[in-house]
Amino acid sequence: MACGAMLGGMAPRVAEPIKVGHYGSMTGSEATFGQSTDKGIRLAIEEINAKGGINGRPIELITYDTKGDSGEAGKAVTRLISSDKVVAVLGEVASSLSIAGGAVCQQYGVPMITPSSTNPRVTMGKDYVFRVCFTDDFQAFALAKFVKENLKLDKAGILYDQKQAYSKGLRDEFTKAFKKMGGSIVIDQAYSGGDQDFSAQLSAIAAAAPDVLLVPGYYTDGAAIAIQARKKGIKVPLLGGDGWDSEQLGKIAGDAIVGSYYSNHSAPDQPDMKDFVDKYQKKYGQMPDALGGLGYDAANLLADALRKAASLGGKDVRDVLAGTSGFPGVTGSITIDKNRNASKAAVIVQMAKTEKGDVQPKYVASVAPDAAGEKK
Numbered sequence: 001m002a003c004g005a006m007l008g009g010m011a012p013r014v015a016e017p018i019k020v021g022h023y024g025s026m027t028g029s030e031a032t033f034g035q036s037t038d039k040g041i042r043l044a045i046e047e048i049n050a051k052g053g054i055n056g057r058p059i060e061l062i063t064y065d066t067k068g069d070s071g072e073a074g075k076a077v078t079r080l081i082s083s084d085k086v087v088a089v090l091g092e093v094a095s096s097l098s099i100a101g102g103a104v105c106q107q108y109g110v111p112m113i114t115p116s117s118t119n120p121r122v123t124m125g126k127d128y129v130f131r132v133c134f135t136d137d138f139q140a141f142a143l144a145k146f147v148k149e150n151l152k153l154d155k156a157g158i159l160y161d162q163k164q165a166y167s168k169g170l171r172d173e174f175t176k177a178f179k180k181m182g183g184s185i186v187i188d189q190a191y192s193g194g195d196q197d198f199s200a201q202l203s204a205i206a207a208a209a210p211d212v213l214l215v216p217g218y219y220t221d222g223a224a225i226a227i228q229a230r231k232k233g234i235k236v237p238l239l240g241g242d243g244w245d246s247e248q249l250g251k252i253a254g255d256a257i258v259g260s261y262y263s264n265h266s267a268p269d270q271p272d273m274k275d276f277v278d279k280y281q282k283k284y285g286q287m288p289d290a291l292g293g294l295g296y297d298a299a300n301l302l303a304d305a306l307r308k309a310a311s312l313g314g315k316d317v318r319d320v321l322a323g324t325s326g327f328p329g330v331t332g333s334i335t336i337d338k339n340r341n342a343s344k345a346a347v348i349v350q351m352a353k354t355e356k357g358d359v360q361p362k363y364v365a366s367v368a369p370d371a372a373g374e375k376k
Helices: 031-050 070-082 095-108 136-150 165-180 199-208 219-231 247-257 271-284 290-308 314-322 369-375
Strands: 018-024 059-065 088-090 112-114 129-131 155-161 184-191 212-214 238-240 261-264 327-329 332-336 346-353 359-367
Touching: 018 031, 018 070, 018 290, 031 059, 031 271, 031 290, 059 070, 070 088, 070 095, 088 290, 095 112, 095 129, 095 165, 112 290, 136 165, 136 261, 136 346, 136 359, 136 369, 155 165, 155 199, 165 184, 165 212, 184 199, 199 219, 219 238, 219 247, 247 346, 247 359, 261 359, 271 290, 290 314, 290 327
Parallel strands: 018 059, 018 088, 088 112, 112 129, 155 184, 155 212, 212 238, 238 261
Antiparallel strands: 261 346, 327 332, 346 359
């Protein structure tokens, strides 16, 4: 940072930066998660600093790679707090990793905002941990409602990752919501993240003949399962959660994923996303996924709290975050409820072929939070 012109032989004093941490899967099997989030965060901070930072002080972002490992997540957050002295933490994407990192933030009394971890356990019992995304109970409700009311299908099969809190939680909540709506789960199969061969589970699923197959894992597994499912003769739509959100999903799965659906926080072709999409594309030369938008929103929400807080102490920042109402995020208006979760709509996208021949998500429907009744 330039110090500017010398005045009276003395360089003007440069305001001390405010350090903010980010921990994410920058490498590993779900690397696009961390990379997209980090890009969204950096875009927001670049804009914040260009407008004078936080009361004249610039934000300095420190990012550590978790490699998709919960043990690494805990170490990264400990380092950010103990060594780097950050005032707040952003991250992670994967719920299992946010649970690990959130425990450290809670221990030290440092506020944390996860952009996109949806498992309810992430914020449960942790008054320093917040999120700017919906939770899995609402996401599962939105998926079940879409299957019953839009697709008008009654029989669902499930193939979930038994190692991931995110996948298990989405499977449990979808099962509960779908049955309550009059649907039935005709088969429920499990795999372990990293598995390459799903033939045994898919053979059983083919025999059960569901109308739709829920695969609530991450995009790497979703793509592999789609390819193998089609080879097994399973032609029904696959259904995923926001863990499918990656440009790699269509690139890996190709035609096998066309016609399938997943729930998400936003869609790039939504009119409200246009300004953000244009800025992101100009800076990075690629279309943002919802994780980029959520990273951008998390950073801006934190900056807003840092400006308004009586001090940069953890308790003061936490108290401002807890009072958030109607914050204008690019992924939707954000209101933080009593459990530190964001109340906001979910969108449903369908994987479709473009005129160029690639496979991209297209906006299909939205489900408002008040549609779930008690999940307001």
